[in-house]
Each structure stands twice: as C-alpha cells, then as structure tokens.
Amino acid sequence: MFAYEFIASLLVIAGGAAIVIASGRLGDFNSYSSSFGPGYWPSFLGWAMLALGVVLLLEALVKLAADCRRAAAGLAVEKLPPPIDFASPGFYRVYWLILILGGFMLALRLAGFLAGTVFLTPACMILLRERRPLILAAMTAGVPVAVYLIFVRLIGVHLP
Amino acid sequence: MDFMFQVLEIAFDSRHLFLVFMGTLVGILVGSMPGLSVVMGLTLLLPFTFSTSMTGGIFMLLGAFCGAIYGGSITAILINTPGTANSAATCLDGYPMATKLGQAGRALGISTFASTFGGLFSSLALLGTAPLLAMIARNFASPEYFSLSVFGLTIVTRVSSKSIAKSLVGAVLGLFLATVGLDMMSGMPRFTLGTVYLTAGIAYIPLMIGVYAFAQGLTTAEESALGIVREVQQALDSVIPAWSDLKRIMSTVLRSSFIGVIIGAIPGTGGDIASWVAYNEAKRWSKHPEKFGTGLPEGVAAPESANNAISGGALIPLLTLGIPGDAGTAVMLGAFMMHGIVPGPMLFIDHRLDVYIIIAGMFIANLFMCGLGFAGLRLFAKIPRIPPALLLPMIFVFCFVGTYALNNNINDIHFMIVAGIIGFLLIKLDFTMPPVILGLILGRIMENNLSRSLVYANGDWSVFLTRPISCLLILISVATLAIPSIRWGIKAWRQNRGAAAS
Numbered sequence: 001m002f003a004y005e006f007i008a009s010l011l012v013i014a015g016g017a018a019i020v021i022a023s024g025r026l027g028d029f030n031s032y033s034s035s036f037g038p039g040y041w042p043s044f045l046g047w048a049m050l051a052l053g054v055v056l057l058l059e060a061l062v063k064l065a066a067d068c069r070r071a072a073a074g075l076a077v078e079k080l081p082p083p084i085d086f087a088s089p090g091f092y093r094v095y096w097l098i099l100i101l102g103g104f105m106l107a108l109r110l111a112g113f114l115a116g117t118v119f120l121t122p123a124c125m126i127l128l129r130e131r132r133p134l135i136l137a138a139m140t141a142g143v144p145v146a147v148y149l150i151f152v153r154l155i156g157v158h159l160p
Numbered sequence: 161m162d163f164m165f166q167v168l169e170i171a172f173d174s175r176h177l178f179l180v181f182m183g184t185l186v187g188i189l190v191g192s193m194p195g196l197s198v199v200m201g202l203t204l205l206l207p208f209t210f211s212t213s214m215t216g217g218i219f220m221l222l223g224a225f226c227g228a229i230y231g232g233s234i235t236a237i238l239i240n241t242p243g244t245a246n247s248a249a250t251c252l253d254g255y256p257m258a259t260k261l262g263q264a265g266r267a268l269g270i271s272t273f274a275s276t277f278g279g280l281f282s283s284l285a286l287l288g289t290a291p292l293l294a295m296i297a298r299n300f301a302s303p304e305y306f307s308l309s310v311f312g313l314t315i316v317t318r319v320s321s322k323s324i325a326k327s328l329v330g331a332v333l334g335l336f337l338a339t340v341g342l343d344m345m346s347g348m349p350r351f352t353l354g355t356v357y358l359t360a361g362i363a364y365i366p367l368m369i370g371v372y373a374f375a376q377g378l379t380t381a382e383e384s385a386l387g388i389v390r391e392v393q394q395a396l397d398s399v400i401p402a403w404s405d406l407k408r409i410m411s412t413v414l415r416s417s418f419i420g421v422i423i424g425a426i427p428g429t430g431g432d433i434a435s436w437v438a439y440n441e442a443k444r445w446s447k448h449p450e451k452f453g454t455g456l457p458e459g460v461a462a463p464e465s466a467n468n469a470i471s472g473g474a475l476i477p478l479l480t481l482g483i484p485g486d487a488g489t490a491v492m493l494g495a496f497m498m499h500g501i502v503p504g505p506m507l508f509i510d511h512r513l514d515v516y517i518i519i520a521g522m523f524i525a526n527l528f529m530c531g532l533g534f535a536g537l538r539l540f541a542k543i544p545r546i547p548p549a550l551l552l553p554m555i556f557v558f559c560f561v562g563t564y565a566l567n568n569n570i571n572d573i574h575f576m577i578v579a580g581i582i583g584f585l586l587i588k589l590d591f592t593m594p595p596v597i598l599g600l601i602l603g604r605i606m607e608n609n610l611s612r613s614l615v616y617a618n619g620d621w622s623v624f625l626t627r628p629i630s631c632l633l634i635l636i637s638v639a640t641l642a643i644p645s646i647r648w649g650i651k652a653w654r655q656n657r658g659a660a661a662s
Contacts, residue, residue, distance in 0.1 A: 008589055012329055019336060026343075026350060036614065038343035038350055041607045045336045052332065055325045084588045090382035094584075097381045101556070101577060108570070113561070121553040128384050130549035139550065143557055155211045157565040 002067075004083055005060035013053030019046030096127050113159040117144040167513065170215060171520035179216045180521060183223025184528040188536070190224070191231020192543045193551065197244050198228040198431075200373040202491040203365060204558045207565035214499035215517055221492050222518070223525040226471050229431055230275040230529050233464050234540050237267045246431030246467040249439040253452065253459025261455045268541075269401040270457050271464045272533035274413050278465035279526030281417035282424065282472025286479075287519050289425075290508075294480040297505040302612035303624050307633035308483060309602040309609070312427030314637040316598050324644060327595045330586075334599020335606065337362045344608060357571045364600050365494050366563045366576040368487060371593045373562075374580030377555045379587075384548045399537045409461040412442045420466035424473020427485045430594070431467035438466030472522055479503050479515060483605065487597050 023046055026039030067077045085091060100123045107116035121143045122136050130136060151157040170176070183205065190201035201224050209217025232244035237254035250271065258264035300308075313335075317327035340351045341361030352358040416438035423434040442462035443452045452459050474485040475492075482504035484490040496503055501511055508515055533540075563576045583593060617623035625631045 004589065008591075015333075022351060026348065036611055038346045038348045041610065042336060042339045042350065045332050045339070049329065049332045049336070052325055052329045056323075056329070059323070059325060083590065084585065088382075088386075090385040093381050093385040094378050097378065098581065104556075104560075105573070105577075108560075108573075113564070117557055120556060124381075124553040124556065125549045128381065128547075128549035128552060130547070135550070139553065143553060147557060147561055151207070151561050151565065155208060155565070157207065157210075157561070158568060159561070159564065160570060 002060055002064045005056065005063070009053050009056035009060055011053075012056055013050055016046050016048070016050030016053055019043070019049060022046075093127060097124070100124060100127065108160060114144045114148060117147060163513075163516075167516045167520055170513075170517050171219075171524060173215075175213075176216050176219050176521075177524065179212060180219040180223040180524050181528050181532075183220035184227040184525055184532055185223075187224035187227020187229075188231040188234075188529070188532060188540055189543060191228035191244055192234040192540050193546065196555070197372055197376065198225065198232075198246065199368060199487040199491065200376060201228045202488055203369045203373060204562050206365060206491060206495060207562050209495050210498070210565065214496075214501060214514065215521070217495055217499065218492065218518055219521045219525070221495055222471075222521045223528060225488055225492070226279050226468065226522075226525045226529050227532070229468050229471060230272070230279075230464075230533060231540065232467075233271040233275065233460075234268065234537070234543070237271060237460070238264060238541055244431075246435055246470075247463065248432060249435040249463035250460055252439065253454070253456050256453065256455035257457070257460065263455070264541075265399045265537075266401070266405070266457075267455075267460050268537050269399040269534070270405060270409060270460050272399070272530065272537070273401050273406065274409065274416075274461040274465040275468040275533070276526055276530035277413050278417045278420055278468035279471055279529065280523065281414075281465075282421045282469040283519065283522040283526060284472075285421040285469075286472040286475055286522060290476050290479050290515070290519070293476060294505045294508040297480050300481070300505070300629070301627075302609040302616065303627050303630040304633070305481075305483075306606055306609040306613055307624055307630040307637075308427065308481065309606045311633040311637045312477075312483060312485070313595065313598060313602060314640045315426055317595050317641070323590060324641065326589075326591050330591050330593070330595035331599040334596040334601075335603040337367075337596070337600045338603020339607065344604070345611060357569075357575075361604075362600060363566065363572060363575070364490065364597065365566055366572045367579045367600065368491065368597060369559050369563050370576040370579030371583030371596070372487070373555060373559045374576060375583040375587060375593075377552055377559065378580065378584045380548050380552055380555070384552075399534060405457055409457050412445075412458045413461050413465040415441060415445070416462040416466040417469040420469025421473040423466070424470030424485065425476040427477050427483050427598075430474075430486045430488075431470045434466040434470045435463030438462040468526075471526075475518075475522070479507060479518070480505060482507075484598075484601055487594060490597060490601050493601070 020043055023039040023043035026042070027037040070077050100120065103123065104116045104120040107119045118140060122140045125136055125139060147159075152159055186205060187198075187201055190196045190204075191198065202221055205220060205224050209220060212220065228244060229246050232242050232247035233250045233254065236242040236247040236250040237258050240251050240255040242248045242251055254267045254271065257267040313331045317324060317331050338361070340358055342348070342359060343350055349359055419438045419441060420431075420434040423437060424431075439452075439459065439462050442458050443449045446452065446456075446458060448456075474489045477483045477485045478489045478493060480503075482493075482502065484493045493503060501507070501514065559576065559580075560573055563572045564570065566572060586596075587593065613623050614621070623630075624634055
C-alpha cells in the first residue's frame with residue numbers, strides 16, 4: 001500500500017512542478033488590461049498541487065512510521081490489499097478490453113462507425129464469456145441497427 | 161394568470177410530455193442497473209436533446225434525473241446493491257424488509273411514495289426560493305462568485321473521499337484542466353500541446369462520459385472476471401403502500417425532503433450525502449433507533465425522500481447563479497448552453513417563461529416517475545438480472561456515439577477513452593471524480609472572477625474578506641477544511657498522552 005501512496009504522491013509533486021515551470025513561460029502580468037497574466041492562475045494551481053503532493057507524501061510516511069512502530073511493539077499491523085493489482089485476472093480482462101477498443105477505433109477509421117460496432121459488440125461479449133451463438137448474433141446485428149435507427153434516422157447524427 | 165396558463169400550455173404540450181415520459185423511463189432503467197449512474201444516464205441522453213426544442217430536451221433530462229435517482233432504490237431493496245450511490249443508505253432497511261420480512265413490494269411502494277414526495281417537495285421549494293435567490297444574486301459581484309466557487313469546491317472535497325488531500329488534488333487538477341485553451345484575457349493559448357483540438361479548451365461532456373460511463377464499463381469488465389454474482393430477487397407482494405404506512409412515515413418523509421432540498425442547494429453536495437444525513441436524522445428522531453437496520457419503513461422513506469429532494473435543490477444554484485451543484489446539473493448546464501441559454505440571475509428576467517416551464521417540468525417529471533414507478537415496478541425489478549456481457553457493449557457503443565454526436569469530432573472519442581482510462585486508475589487509487597469535474601466546470605468562473613476582483617481592488621486580496629457574503633463563504637470553506645484536521649490533531653494528541661500515561 002505504501003508503495004502506491006508513495007508513487008502517487010511523487011506523481012502529484014512532479015505534476016505540480018511541471019505546471020509551475022510551464023506556467024512560468026506564459027507570464028504573470030497582463031500589461032494591457034492591468035490584470036494578472038495568462039500564467040498567474042495556472043502557476044498558483046501548480047504550487048497548490050506541489051504542496052498537496054508533499055502533504056500526500058507526508059501522510060504516507062506518517063502511516064508507514066506508525067505501522068513500523070506497531071510492528072516493533074509486537075502489535076498487529078493492518079494489511080490492506082493493494083489498490084491496483086496489475087496482474088489480477090480482472091486487470092487482464094481490462095487489458096483485453098482496451099485492445100478491443102483499439103481495434104474498434106481502427107475499424108472506425110477504416111470502415112466507419114457501424115462496422116466498428118459490428119466488431120466491438122461480439123468481441124466484448126466473448127471477452128465476458130458469452131458463448132451462446134444466437135445471443136451473440138442477435139446482439140451483433142441488433143446493436144448497429146439500433147444505433148442506426150436511433151442516432152442516424154431519428155436524431156440525425158452523421159456517424160463517420 | 162395569463163402567464164401561468166402560457167407556462168402550463170407549453171409544459172403540457174404532447175411532445176414535451178412524451179419526452180419527459182421517455183426521459184423518466186430511461187432514467188429509471190439506468191438507475192435500476194447497478195453500475196450505471198445518474199450522470200451516466202444524463203450524459204448518454206444528451207445527444208438526444210440536439211434534435212429537440214430547448215424545453216423538450218431539458219424536460220427529457222429532468223425526467224432522467226428524477227427517474228435515475230429513484231431507480232437506484234429498486235436494486236438497493238431487492239439485491240442489496242444500490243443502483244446509484246444515492247441509494248446506498250436505502251439498503252440498510254430496504255434489503256432486510258425484502259428478505260427477512262418478505263415485504264419487498266411494501267418496501268418498494270414506500271420508496272416510490274417517498275421519492276415522489278421528495279421530488280414534488282423540492283419542486284415546490286424551487287418554485288418558491290429560486291426567484292427570490294435570483295433577485296439577491298443580482299447584487300453578487302465577482303468576489304461573491306469567486307468565493308461561492310471556492311465554497312462549492314471545498315464542500316465537494318470534504319465529502320467525496322476519505323482523504324481530503326486526495327480530494328483537493330482532484331479539485332486542483334480539475335481547475336488546472338479548465339485553464340487549457342485560449343486565455344480569456346490575453347487570447348494566448350495555454351497548455352494546448354500545440355494542437356488545434358485543445359485550443360477550445362477541455363470539453364467537459366466527453367470528460368464526464370469518460371470518467372463516469374467509460375471508466376464504469378472498465379470496472380464492470382474487471383468485476384465480471386472476479387466472478388461477482390448478484391442474487392436474484394424474490395417475488396413482489398402488493399406495491400401500493402397502505403394508509404397506515406403512509407401515516408407512519410409522513411413526518412420522516414417531510415423532514416427528509418427538507419434536508420434533501422437544503423443539501424441539494426449547496427454546490428458540491430449530492431443525493432448520497434442527503435440520504436445518509438436524512439437516514440441518521442430519522443434514526444435520531446425515532447423512538448426506536450435500535451430497530452433501524454432491521455427493516456423499518458422509516459429507514460427506507462428517509463433516504464429515498466431526501467435523495468429525490470436534491471433534484472429541485474440542485475437546480476436552485478444552477479438556475480439562479482449559473483453554478484451547477486453537481487455533475488448531474490453540470491450536464492444540464494451543457495444542455496442549456498447548447499440551446500443558447502446561459503443560466504444565472506439574469507435568466508429570471510431574460511427567459512422568465514423558460515424558467516417557469518422548467519420548474520413545471522420538474523413537477524411533471526416527478527408525477528411521471530410516480531406513475532411509472534407504481535405501474536412498472538414488477539418489470540423494473542427484473543432489470544438487475546441483465547448480464548454484464550449484454551450490458552457492456554451497449555455502454556461502450558453509447559459512450560462512443562454520445563461523445564461523437566456532441567461535435568461530430570473523432571478526437572472527442574480519443575479524448576474520452578484516455579480520460580476514461582485515467583479516471584479508472586484514479587478511482588482505484590481513491591481519487592474520486594466529483595472534485596475533478598466540479599473543478600473543471602468552476603475553473604473558468606473562478607479564474608475570471610478572481611481576475612476581475614483583483615483588478616477592481618487594485619490587486620488587494622482582502623477584497624474577498626471585506627464583503628460580507630464573500631467573507632462568510634470563505635470562512636465556512638476554511639472551517640470545512642480545517643475542522644477535520646484539528647479534530648484529528650486533538651485525537652492524536654489525546655492518544656499519545658494516554659499511551660504516555662499508561
């Protein structure tokens with residue numbers, strides 16, 4: 001858990017620093033309107049994010065120190081599961097899903113929205129262990145037809 | 161009198177009634193599917209409003225807003241899984257009523273009655289208070305608007321996550337995202353990465369579809385791999401509440417509706433908070449608080465009337481100040497803007513007729529919700545059975561079409577996917593999304609009003625403390641953030657002192 005909190009706080013600090021640096025190039029004062037310049041507010045937000053990153057880091061360190069003290073005293077330390085398990089079966093399914101969505105975007109570019117939907121619908125269903133051919137066929141045909149009727153015919157959206 | 165008839169004539173136009181009916185139906189369906197949120201329902205319906213009149217589109221969204229909040233209670237009662245976060249408190253007594261006591265129909269009937277009462281009560285509150293508040297808001301200047309935005313952000317950061325620091329990071333991230341695009345004062349592009357797409361700024365509707373609907377799709381896929389199976393509900397008994405039940409819950413419903421309106425009107429809050437506060441108050445006022453959690457009708461009525469009462473309350477800051485109180489009303493703000501209407505104090509002068517038609521729409525939406533609720537409960541009770549394998553492709557296809565239809569731009573889809581994946585990871589790390597969204601929406605309002613205030617005060621920051629309303633809002637904001645830290649410090653000090661003594 002500490003590792004995730006530590007990395008998250010470092011990312012926030014890095015993000016804040018990047019905003020401060022990028023805002024510095026925009027200028028803090030607008031001489032034409034006598035108001036603050038385009039970089040003033042983002043720079044303020046960057047500093048705020050940096051400070052909050054430090055707070056998150058301190059929170060994580062305080063928690064770690066408390067756990068260490070409890071462990072040294074022979075007391076039970078609460079073990080929380082990691083918030084993200086990149087190697088879990090659930091995450092593998094998410095990776096596959098993102099690949100399928102990539103395939104959908106490719107099909108969208110090459111053959112249009114409805115063709116992309118014909119690929120996306122059964123692919124998602126198979127990924128979620130739907131194996132009944134009739135249901136697969138009905139959804140593969142039904143979803144694009146529904147999209148066409150509702151969005152193209154009824155609402156008048158011009159799908160690519 | 162003529163004005164009232166004019167309002168009613170437009171509100172009761174058959175096309176408008178059909179649209180509010182469809183919106184309510186879709187709202188209940190979305191709300192009753194665990195994993196689909198109120199905001200998701202609204203964002204997915206948004207493209208439909210392009211082809212309708214402003215009134216028709218807003219009516220449809222109002223119907224969906226009210227319907228989805230109510231729909232969440234169906235699964236909360238039947239399968240102990242709230243359809244939306246607003247109904248989490250309903251599980252506590254609704255589920256035991258349905259399972260241990262075998263009174264699923266009674267629980268659903270009470271929930272439908274309480275939701276309708278809460279919705280109608282909040283519509284009345286909107287009708288009574290919004291014009292008055294708009295009149296007061298006409299005296300608001302830039303410092304008040306800036307302080308009000310700060311207030312909304314601090315409230316949302318305080319209530320949306322266990323860690324205030326993480327919520328604040330989310331809010332600052334949202335505020336930063338709002339700076340992307342052309343600077344209003346100088347016209348200089350900021351953080352656009354040299355792309356034309358970002359010059360117009362970050363479009364918040366694709367971002368919301370990404371972090372609410374798309375990220376939820378990823379979560380559903382992940383959960384399905386873990387084999388999380390939801391129980392199938394039992395048969396329903398009579399769904400019409402008995403007179404004795406109505407008499408029993410009336411005071412609870414009235415009190416909770418009042419709580420819902422007040423909480424809904426505070427920017428940054430929402431139905432989940434209202435329902436928990438109302439549940440706790442119902443318990444506190446009860447003669448038998450120990451029986452809460454065992455299947456008490458008051459335990460169902462309190463959260464349900466409160467969460468539906470936020471619908472009217474949340475429209476108060478939107479219509480009078482132009483500040484959306486939560487993500488749901490932010491979608492409505494987008495719909496207003498697309499139809500060329502800018503909410504705010506002047507709306508009550510420039511578009512007086514439209515405002516009252518919208519308020520009439522709130523009443524109609526709640527009445528449709530009641531009718532659909534009682535008539536279709538047996539059908540809606542079957543919705544949680546839809547397997548994720550059928551639901552997921554539909555969610556994604558609606559996300560893509562909905563995002564594309566906003567501007568006919570494929571880049572919006574790319575942006576939505578990236579936002580969805582980042583949102584999915586951030587939610588896993590306990591960074592909640594409401595502060596990000598509210599930060600993005602309020603970012604421009606805050607920056608412009610800060611700039612104007614400082615120009616007006618010659619760069620003197622004390623301008624926010626010398627004006628009474630602004631000062632009050634800033635003080636409440638500071639207290640909201642500081643009190644939990646002070647409490648934590650006192651608790652830690654006492655613990656240390658106790659440990660040292662022992």
